[in-house]
Amino acid sequence: RRISGKVTAKDNDSPIPGVSVKTTGKAIGVQTDAQGNFSIEVPEGVTSLEFTYIGYQKITLPISGQTVNAKLESTTSGLNEVVVVGYGTQTKKEFTGAAARISGTLVKDAPVQSFDQALSGRAAGVSIASPNGVLNNPPVIRIRGVNSISLSSYPLVVIDGIPVSTGNISTSTSVPNNPLSDIDPADIESIDVLKDAASTSIYGSRAAAGVLLITTKRGKEGKAKVVYDAWGSLTKAARLPKLLDATGYMKYKNEAVYNAKILGGNENNTSVAAELFFPDYNADGSLVNTNWYDYIYRTAYSQNHNISVSGGNKTTNYYLSANYSNQQGFVVDNEFKRKSLRFNVDHEVTKWLKFRAGGAYNTTFNQSQNTGSLPNSTFLLIGAARLATALAPNVSVYNADGSYNLSSTGTLGMGNNLVTNTLWNAKALFDLSSYTTENDRFQGNVGGTIKLPYHFELNTTYAMDRLRTENNTWLSSQLGSSGYSVGGSATNVSALRNNWDWASTLSFNNKYRKHHVTALFGYDVQKFETTTWGAYATVAADNFFTNYEGSYSTVAASGNGRSEKAFISYFSRVTYDFNNKYFLTANFRRDGNSALGVNSKFGNFGGVSAGWLVSEEGFYKRLNISHIVDNVKLRASWGRVGNGNVSNDYASQSLYSSSLYGSAATWYLSQAGNPDLAWETSKQTNLGLDLGLLNNRIQVEGTWFNNDVNGLILSAPQSASKGIPDNAILMNVGSMYNRGWELGLTASVIRKENFSWDASFNYTHIKNEVTALASGNSDIIGYTHTSSEASNVTRVGYSVGSLYGAKTDGVNPANGRRIFINKAGEKVQYSATVASGESNWTYLDGTTAAAISASDYYLLGNALPKWYGGLSNTFRYKNLDLGINITYAGGNYVMNGTKGTLRDQRFYNNYTDISKRWTTVGQVTDIPRLVYNDQISNGSSYPISANVEKGDFVRLQSLTLGYRVPSKVFGTSGITSARVYASGNNLLLLTGYTGTDPESSSNGNSNTTPGIEKNAVGQGRTFTVGINVGF
Amino acid sequence: CSEKDLLDTVPSTSISDANAFGSATRILGLVNGAYDAVKAASLYGGRYLLYCDVRGEEFINVTANSYTAYESWNNSYNSGSNDINNLWSQAYTAINDANIIIAGLATSTGVISDTLNAQYTAEARYIRALCYFSLVTVYATPYNADQGASKGLPLRLQAETNGDNNDLARSSVAEVYAQILADLDAAEANLPDSYSSDLLNTTRAHKSTAIALKTRVYLTMNNFAKVVEEAAKIVPQTTAPFSTTSYGVKHALQSDITTLFGTTYTTTESIFSMPMTSTDSYSGQSAIGYIYNANSEYYLNPSGILGNAQWGTNDKRRSLLRVASNLYYLKKYAKASPYVDYIPVIRYSEVLLNYAEAAAQTGDLTLAANLLKAVHARSDASYTFADADVATAAALVATIAVERRIELLGEGFRSGDLLRNLQTIPAKGSSSLQANAVEPSASNYIFPAPNNELTTNKLY
Structure with missing residues (x-):
């Protein structure tokens, strides 16, 4: 008899071609056709059919009637799931370390620039926060916490075997450039996160912050599959503070002016003004009332298109894809564009020789105005976020004749106000400047595998990654541009990052009865060469010129640099398992790093881990509980990894650089080195328990970890009077630990024919504590942008980069002055203006007190x-799917420095809450009496504890509703599947934090200065519609 | 390639410390590098002058911007202020550069001649003295308050290139002055009489440079006899015209002061200046030309020296001002971007006024009056001093003080002159911004110690 049927994928109902359909116990088999249909002649006595296909779980179905339809479930869950580990793969069952796998499908439709931005809340132990809402800004990624003080805490990112550059490679503090956006997220098959030392130590010295292994998509045997994905989105700024309008602005500013007059003892002095702020009127007589948000923020539109073709036969597989992305940010002029092409090919030349190659070429383009949101730009007068809140609302953007409203020096004209403004007219500034950074990149690899006798295999891969970046800045010579005073300027800086890696491994894999042994020996050498050069041109011949290629009268070199860095590594891994119950893995790596001191270039790292599959034991199987908990595995690991990721390739050397003294050549000490600069080492212990319940429908992973980091490399502060460059030398001093536990839960809560609910939840609890620091445990002060903003402290006994600043105790109800607590614990009050002979700083009884300085600061x-963690739910009902991804974090404090700006008593606009300021004796409030030019009482000049707030939050990261178009609709069109969806990102933020976003970080990825939000743009809110079509 | 080739990387754009003293050119480069450290934006690249000028009563701030010395203007610096930290760090960077040269040349032999070795060491000691003097006059109690008994500065005299020696207690003000004078005496002994070009004579120290600085140092200590003794070396005459005749560079007043600012930066009047070129100059808030002139952030206080009768309307020095909307702005640094106006550190006219003041204080009223008049008449020959202004020593000292305010306006002298005389820093202000007076007893009479020292030097 002949049985026919159709094979589809369980998760999306798309037909699967090429599935092998066999009669159980017999050798008769066929394959499904392009529509997933099959027809098979079944002999008598056969009662069931087996369906097998790579990447899907094998399924056996009974034959009943003439038709058997099969739904295959992908193998992305369960014990046979493959885990990508360094230089190889293991099954989840064999794996004894700590890792998490994130499927590429979770990132491909996200409205992001780079895949790392889409990982929020997806894996236990992995914290991902967006420091600001500027496109293509690198997110802050922490795997099991901050594992260094001075070095990058960004995990090692390995793409198809080659470690790549991460961080921000832009040379401008205006426009960021995250090189990970060079990878089209849709090309990613999976992201494996290695968390514990036993897993990461195969990467030795480079893995102290964890490893992200990115595997790109490859072809699968079968007919060519064509996939087209596209989305379009709309983004708006979210949670902008509510500002005073023109009337309110004049009211409160003049109140401050009058208070200053009285407090200065000038009540009867007519030469001191009582009011400085006066209205301007439009031609029609109406009051000028400018909402600067309208000129700085916008509704942004983005689109992304992706097409891929993949397929193959028994010996050759291929994957080809193209991507076009054109995204806008919600700050005007913020753009991101990417064009990329990728190919991956695998070919089995003979039974013993395999060949593979892959490559991607892309261009990415980033453009942004200065937003003041990137590290080291917080206090720039051109920062858009500060301009948006601080510019006076009672003056116009344009003059009546249509020209920009400007002062004689090019800042915003102040109309009838009698004050001088130092801030720019945002509209003019933006029109007259541009900052771009553009990448041109090829990443490719070629490799082969030779099967040797006696179960040995030789693998070699050579990879190249050539990234050229051009950073261009143009500032017009016209009045209103920040380049006006230099006659206009243009800067081009070109950078070439040339990175190659050659890794070879010899591996052994054999099962002998109940013994399974694998071994791996390898050699990896990688070299990075970076060359940057550029020029800075000023004094434009004509304001016509908008780029460097125009005519300028002065040109000087800019941004020149040349450096190289190399890693040499020998490594080995041995695994052994007995009877599929007991698992052992040992890793060893010896690493050489050119950037470290001559006396300590090499370091030895390694780890051991063991697993016990308790549920395979006879005694366990006899327990009643084994019917519920069908999989129990205990894991333990210990390892030692290093960190030598110093950002400066010559960090250990004492160097002299050359410059000019007028026209004479100079040499000067430019870096005080340390020939003993050695690896940071972290010793990590990891204990885990994995459970599978109810036929593995519920999977639980619990892990306790302890990471002791020693020999922390620290930019150790030196007494300024020593005159050492930057007052710092890199040294190995200090230690700390990260300790905690993480829990991951995944559950197929409901699995019905027409309805399913899958949920996954993760939670990480982590404690960071610094246990020792340089020279007698002195504090390390972290600064935000300038040396006057001492905003963080790293102190023994506390977590890295704790908030730091002056301690305040509310507002004195008697006089409206901010009360500070000095180092002796005494209350000291401040008045920005006092009469001659009086002191600005007094004790509450009015006697003179010393000014609050950094020596009075407290850890705040x-x-x-x-x-932190995440909760994601996927619901399917017939053709509808609904995805909800929630992230949360807390237990920390955030310095809401922007509040200081919103209450700034210069000519800055304020937020509407300023109405709660102190006005009358006895009034209890937290906003001091308004005194014109007061920059201290509210935390403008330096951080104060009154602006410290709890950072706990729950965010609805994304909500997606999709509809799978029934396949019968497509008829003979060739379309095999189609899904349309709509989603929203950052739709809801539940938090007590009153600033824009508790995840903001004015200092980006810095370890020593986290938790500072100051004058930065927050996250946008994005609405997306998209389509996935398969052919 | 071999493992060693890969791992033993050396930079191609800088040299290692082992090679720094390797050739005559490099050693000369190190000397120029120390001068260049003095020329940094926060020091004599211009901003140090700005801080010292705007503290006094001559200027009114417009922008209330702490990045352009507002805190100096209204005496509100705190230990965390950028200016306070940057000035301190930069002066000590120059001091360490000098110490590196002194230490390196003490052991390096054979690369350069002994004469040159001694000369470079002398230049380094001059730089070290200039920096210590620049620091001790703003961060420490004035010498004249207690003859230098107060705590002064950490006196760093050895090259610092590694992580040791963070803790160093402050020496007394008197000890710091003693070191400054020891350095200047040693410098005078080994500096050349002159260099081969006007540019080098203006931008590198020669004998007269060290002597000229000593007149300033001794004046600050009220050691008038020594001022007279030193000044006489480079001002041997007792009547005009005054000029240096005993040394290589014939320092003299130029007939037109305006040529010093904007036309010829390397005349014999400019004893020591910071050179600027389009490839080595500052811009934006780092350039005082930008702050004073391009961005008009300070105008002249109508009730300051601007309104003083001694500064006549025909005085040539008024052409170093410009008027806009009835407000006067300084245009000694008037070049538009690139801001290539040289920054004056020592001018011959200052030496004459130092000499005049010391002569008046030591009873040589004729010489004092001659020196004063020479400086004044150069710019306003029609002006005659009233007898009452020059008749007594006290009157002369007061008149010379006014002359200093006119002659040296915007060159970084005003607050130093107030502090060395233990005078109150006067109040000043406009209708929108006011700065209170500061009594010598007030804690903000001097700059606060910077955090970058307080947090790292336990013995401070």
């Missing part, structure tokens, strides 16, 4: 979240 709270 931990800036690192103590707990």
